[in-house]
Amino acid sequence: MNSKDLIILAKLKSGDPAAYKELFDLYYIPLSIYALKYCDSFQLSEDIVQDLFVKLWDEKIYMKFEGAISPYLFKSVKNNTLQAVKKKSKYHFEEIEDQINNLMEVENVDMVSIEEKKKKLLKEVEALPEKSKEVFKAIVLENLKYKEVAKQFGISVNTVKTHYSRALKKLRGSLDVIIMLLLI
Incomplete structure (x- = not known):
């Protein structure tokens, strides 16, 4: 578990808006790169990550977490990227999903x-x-x-x-x- 996660999460819950920027700065580039494992567009990966951070802030999703927030961020990016690829893909989705399942997960x-x-x-x-x-x-x-x-x-x-x-x-x-x- 990332101790930075817990510190930033505590600051967010206490109402410190600077903590949101800390979270964004810490995870924006790693999440954008992670999304590239599932799509071929850096622009799409950045859009997905930006949308996730907007949702995180607007819906105050961070209030629901007790532990690290990074597993949620990475899983959300993966799922959102897969959805975007599915919408844009001309290929059969099960084939893409099989390929993705063969990739190494960042958590492992x-x-x-x-x-x-x-x-x-x-x-x-x-x-x-x-x-x-x-x-x-x-x-x-x-x-x-x-x-x-x-x-x-x-x-x-x-x-x-x-x-x-x-x-x-x-x-x-x-x-x-x-x-x-x-x-x-």
Whole structure:
């Protein structure tokens, strides 16, 4: 259980609106990447995560939790992404669901193999095109926001998102490791 979850949840329940931003900042990028495990669109994954946070705030869903909120967030993103894919998909949904069930769940990551996967990820990152590599490292390894990366490289936020999206598509097989890096 993530202790940050419990602290943020306690602040939310006590009425601290800054806690909502803390929760958003902590989980927005990991949840967006997690959604990519189930869809091919970074834009769709971001939309799903943003909608979840709006619902979380509007309906004060956080008031119902006693323990960590992260399992709810990840499960909701998975379910909402599957629903979106089902609506947009031309393929038979059972085939997609079978493929998804074969993917590694973020909650069940084997910590022993994380180091091996991390080494593999770093090799894959080094093979990325230069700009995508720089943007990816800034967001994931340096934990910078899109605006900060845009300013650092003198490019627009949309260009940052494009480079980041391209990097994530090439690193699709390592998304579980990327999520773990972002949450640690």
